[in-house]
Amino acid sequence: xxxxxxxxxxxxxxxxxxxxxxxxxxxxxxxxxxxxxxxxxxxxxxxxxxxxxxxxxxxxxxxxxxxxxxxxxxxxxxxxxxxxxxxxxxxxxxxxxxxxxxxxxxxxxxxxxxxxxxxxxxxxxxxxxxxxxxxxxxxxxxxxxxxxxxxxxxxxxxxxxxxxxxxxxxxxxxxxxxxxxxxxxxxxxxxxxxxxxxxxxxxxxxxxxxxxxxxxxxxxxxxxxxxxxxxxxxxxxxxxxxxxxxxxxxxxxxxxxxxxxxxxxxxxxxxxxxxxxxxxxxxxxxxxxxxxxxxxxxxxxxxxxxxxxxxxxxxxxxxxxxxxxxxxxxxxxxxxxxxxxxxxxxxxxxxxxxxxxxxxxxxxxxxxxxxxxxxxxxxxxxxxxxxxxxxxxxxxxxxxxxxxxxxxxxxxxxxxxxxxx
Amino acid sequence: xxxxxxxxxxxxxxxxxxxxxxxxxxxxxxxxxxxxxxxxxxxxxxxxxxxxxxxxxxxxxxxxxxxxxxxxxxxxxxxxxxxxxxxxxxxxxxxxxxxxxxxxxxxxxxxxxxxxxxxxxxxxxxxxxxxxxxxxxxxxxxxxxxxxxxxxxxxxxxxxxxxxxxxxxxxxxxxxxxxxxxxxxxxxxxxxxxxxxxxxxxxxxxxxxxxxxxxxxxxxxxxxx
Numbered sequence: 001x002x003x004x005x006x007x008x009x010x011x012x013x014x015x016x017x018x019x020x021x022x023x024x025x026x027x028x029x030x031x032x033x034x035x036x037x038x039x040x041x042x043x044x045x046x047x048x049x050x051x052x053x054x055x056x057x058x059x060x061x062x063x064x065x066x067x068x069x070x071x072x073x074x075x076x077x078x079x080x081x082x083x084x085x086x087x088x089x090x091x092x093x094x095x096x097x098x099x100x101x102x103x104x105x106x107x108x109x110x111x112x113x114x115x116x117x118x119x120x121x122x123x124x125x126x127x128x129x130x131x132x133x134x135x136x137x138x139x140x141x142x143x144x145x146x147x148x149x150x151x152x153x154x155x156x157x158x159x160x161x162x163x164x165x166x167x168x169x170x171x172x173x174x175x176x177x178x179x180x181x182x183x184x185x186x187x188x189x190x191x192x193x194x195x196x197x198x199x200x201x202x203x204x205x206x207x208x209x210x211x212x213x214x215x216x217x218x219x220x221x222x223x224x225x226x227x228x229x230x231x232x233x234x235x236x237x238x239x240x241x242x243x244x245x246x247x248x249x250x251x252x253x254x255x256x257x258x259x260x261x262x263x264x265x266x267x268x269x270x271x272x273x274x275x276x277x278x279x280x281x282x283x284x285x286x287x288x289x290x291x292x293x294x295x296x297x298x299x300x301x302x303x304x305x306x307x308x309x310x311x312x313x314x315x316x317x318x319x320x321x322x323x324x325x326x327x328x329x330x331x332x333x334x335x336x337x338x339x340x341x342x343x344x345x346x347x348x349x350x351x352x353x354x355x356x357x358x359x360x361x362x363x364x365x366x367x368x369x370x371x372x373x374x375x376x377x378x379x380x381x382x383x384x385x386x387x388x389x390x391x392x393x394x395x396x397x398x399x400x401x402x403x404x405x406x407x408x409x410x411x412x413x414x415x416x417x418x419x420x421x
Numbered sequence: 422x423x424x425x426x427x428x429x430x431x432x433x434x435x436x437x438x439x440x441x442x443x444x445x446x447x448x449x450x451x452x453x454x455x456x457x458x459x460x461x462x463x464x465x466x467x468x469x470x471x472x473x474x475x476x477x478x479x480x481x482x483x484x485x486x487x488x489x490x491x492x493x494x495x496x497x498x499x500x501x502x503x504x505x506x507x508x509x510x511x512x513x514x515x516x517x518x519x520x521x522x523x524x525x526x527x528x529x530x531x532x533x534x535x536x537x538x539x540x541x542x543x544x545x546x547x548x549x550x551x552x553x554x555x556x557x558x559x560x561x562x563x564x565x566x567x568x569x570x571x572x573x574x575x576x577x578x579x580x581x582x583x584x585x586x587x588x589x590x591x592x593x594x595x596x597x598x599x600x601x602x603x604x605x606x607x608x609x610x611x612x613x614x615x616x617x618x619x620x621x622x623x624x625x626x627x628x629x630x631x632x633x634x635x636x637x638x639x640x641x642x643x644x645x646x
Contacts, residue, residue, distance in 0.1 A: 384434030
């Protein structure tokens with residue numbers, strides 16, 4: 001107890017620093033996967049992608065990130081086990097942050113496939129199981145989270161498969177695809193607006209003190225969908241059906257229509273990413289802050305202070321600005337085979353899945369979800385060539401990242417203990 | 422920074438290179454026209470130049486073919502079977518090879534065409550080139566086929582193109598029978614060895630249409646499901 005009183009200020013500063021470092025990693029690395037699809041499909045320039053990422057990652061984190069933050073903060077570790085020694089929880093959270101941050105940094109420098117989510121979950125489980133007690137880990141919750149890592153790519157793939165088939169049936173395989181695109185793309189736009197608004201209002205706005213019932217949420221979401229469709233319509237109207245210069249590829253104008261749609265699905269993707277991944281960085285910070293500020297009481301019911309979200313959002317923006325733009329460019333150049341009519345389906349499938357996971361409080365990997373979504377479009381015979389060895393990479397990243405995150409967290413945990421106790 | 426599951430997920434599309442290769446093969450066939458004109462005009466300096474053009478084009482086609490094959494490693498997940506695509510490319514390549522063989526044989530023997538056959542032979546070559554052009558037209562639909570997921574309207578469109586290709590090949594067949602008939606009429610008055618090779622040239626030109634038609638049937642296998 002005395003340690004928290006003595007070093008409270010220092011611990012807070014460390015927490016913010018590590019949280020910021022972790023968020024920097026998310027911005028530098030993770031965001032690139034969320035935005036790279038749109039850049040690769042040439043629906044967005046890199047500058048636009050970064051602006052959208054900054055805005056919508058923040059919105060996602062602030063409006064819909066609460067549930068996942070709660071899970072990271074107190075869902076994985078049983079508060080009962082650390083009630084008598086809140087200092088251990090603080091050190092554990094600090095070491096988890098540092099471990100995940102360091103591991104992400106090292107792995108991305110080496111070019112290994114890793115995931116922020118897996119690093120932080122591995123780190124939390126690691127320090128709790130070894131540093132406190134193996135029963136301190138809420139294994140049922142961990143099992144649920146791990147299951148969601150398998151379920152989320154499959155679900156995203158199924159959704160994007162269906163969306164792409166519908167786009168084929170309604171637009172691409174018709175007499176006049178351009179007119180069909182004009183007619184049906186607004187419905188997809190509506191879907192994007194509705195989905196984001198619905199999740200935000202049912203799950204996110206609670207902490208802002210806006211209690212809405214289901215009917216109200218439904219109503220406002222429909223309005224949001226209509227507004228999004230309306231804005232999209234303004235852009236769609238400007239596109240003329242001009243046959244491509246050499247008259248060779250007849251779907252060029254249709255693809256330009258889909259590119260408009262993809263700008264919106266990119267926003268949804270950034271929002272979804274923000275709602276899920278920011279929690280990885282700020283969840284532990286939130287836990288430390290609540291312990292320190294309540295003078296060592298764990299599980300004190302306190303709302304998430306908004307300045308913590310600012311630390312997370314700031315770190316992401318900083319990561320984007322210092323390194324992320326380069327990674328977005330690299331990813332973008334590798335994804336040129338993805339055209340907007342495919343990209344929107346993949347992004348919509350992935351974004352829906354991630355947002356639903358965020359609403360349920362499950363930390364999942366945005367990148368893996370997006371991979372699943374792209375494979376879904378591929379199964380609908382939508383993509384020229386997919387490299388299936390990536391699936392092996394995903395499994396590898398689970399196998400490598402979880403123990404690495406856990407191991408590092410355990411090491412840091414004992415170092416912190418040695419320094420402060 | 423190589424870290425990227427998502428970036429590595431996308432392989433290079435083989436469809437564009439396949440279209441490029443077909444374009445090259447068709448260019449080879451089309452280059453037969455100036456060559457035959459020179460042969461019929463008995464201008465062997467010009468004919469040699471024209472033959473060299475064909476050889477160069479065929480070399481290019483070979484390079485493109487290799488590139489397509491390298492772009493189709495067996496861990497790729499494609500919307501259509503990989504083996505069918507490889508077959509398609511082999512068949513396209515035979516168009517280029519066949520054009521080179523025709524020019525090589527005629528130039529090597531400084532082949533004299535009997536005046537009574539000249540017009541029909543020229544027409545026959547033009548028809549063979551048209552068949553290969555039609556095959557290219559069908560192959561040029563590959564990117565549209567990919568866009569529509571190899572189903573629906575676009576498949577029917579390609580099927581009509583392939584039907585037209587079959588029709589062209591049948592006309593070429595008929596013309597071949599006529600030319601053989603005409604040659605048979607006059608073969609007694611010509612040096613026997615020359616006649617032998619004339620027959621061979623005629624069947625080589627026939628093969629050019631035949632390979633073009635086969636490109637169409639391979640494409641049909643690619644899209645059929």
